[in-house]
Amino acid sequence: MDFLKPATVLDLKNIRDELVRMEDTIIFKFIERSHFPTCPTVYSKNDPKLPIRDFDGSFLDWALMHSEITHSRIRRFESPDQTPFFPDSIQEPILPSIQYPRVLASYSSEINFNDSIKDVYIKQIIPMISKYDGESWENFGSVATIDIECLQSLSRRIHFGKFVAEAKFQADRAVYSKMIQEKDIEGIYQSITNSAVEEKILERLCVKAEVYGVDPTNKEGHRKITPEYLVKIYKELVIPLTKQVEVDYLLRRLECE
Ligand SMILES: O=C(O)C(=O)C[C@]1(C(=O)O)C=C[C@@H](O)C=C1
Known part of the structure; x- marks a missing residue:
């Protein structure tokens, strides 16, 4: 898929192939996160245990916002497949702009589910994939760094x-x-739903978690990401949120006809 060639971007087979590739990215990011405990302080807003001067938010928010500011300067959010968590903070690129051909409707950047994605990641995904419940003060920077990668891949x-x-x-x-x-x-929701494709995704994720989630030379070893959790994350969070994006996008689609 090439964002400079609209026909390749709107080919459903190409899109699904890209979604399959993203599974690997997401699984490996989750595995990286699974080396650390939950670290609730990283996500707690204005925590007196981790004060950040002149900032209203959590340590993760601070790190994510500043990472997005830097990424916006190198053109990340010009690409139609990138959605910022802090759209009001991003800046103009220092690189010359790329004029991507328009493939999505003009309002598409307004369809932004990142607040919900961050919320389910912190409240539901972190507890499933972390090593154990607890803090690890010396690793807060590493935790925030990998959280940013997990969030960007999910987004x-x-x-x-x-x-x-x-x-x-x-x-x-x-x-x-x-x-x-x-x-x-309801009609839109039903017509964008393809149960056979969803089942295939879940079956594949089971196999991938079996293969990637343990050291293949030591099956008894520490399991990093289980098929059960990975399927649950996709079935209950990732696919439903993707469908919500689809429905919200479609509901406005006649605005630009
Ligand atoms: O592949 C599609 O047709 C999609 O709409 C994507 C997706 C998904 O999130 O993977 C969502 C809804 C469908 O039921 C199947 C899969």
Whole structure:
């Protein structure tokens, strides 16, 4: 898939292949995070145990915001597959702008689920993938760094729902337009759902967690990421959020017809 070539971006097969590749990225990021305990202080807003001058938020928020400011300077958020967690803080790139051909609707950057993604990551995913419940003060910097990578990978995966939605809309304009006009959220939800594809994803994740989640030369060794948790994360969080992105994107799709 090449964002400078719109036809490759709106090909559903290419999109799904990219989603499959992202599974590996997400699993390996989760494995990196699983070496550390939960570290609740990293996520606690304005924690007196970890004071940050002139900042309203958690240590992770501070690190994520500053990382996004730097990344915005090197053009990260010009790319249509990148969605900032702190859209109000990002800056103009120091590199010349790239004029990506428009593949998504003009409002697409307003479809931003990152607050929900951060919330489910902290409240539901961290407790599942961390080594144990507790703090590790000497590792707060490492924890925030890998959290940023986990969040960015999840965000990219979930917001890819916009490309899926656009591809589906263009393939079936009349049917979607009718449902959008009628604000038929349930109808849109049903028509973007492909249970066979979802089942395949979950089956594949089981195998990947078996293979990547343990040292293959020592099956009895410490398991880093279990099939059970990985499937649960995808089934209950990642896929449903992707579908919400798709539905929200489609509901506004006639604005720019
Ligand atoms: O592949 C699709 O058709 C998608 O819409 C993506 C996705 C997913 O999140 O992986 C979401 C909904 C479908 O039920 C199947 C898969």
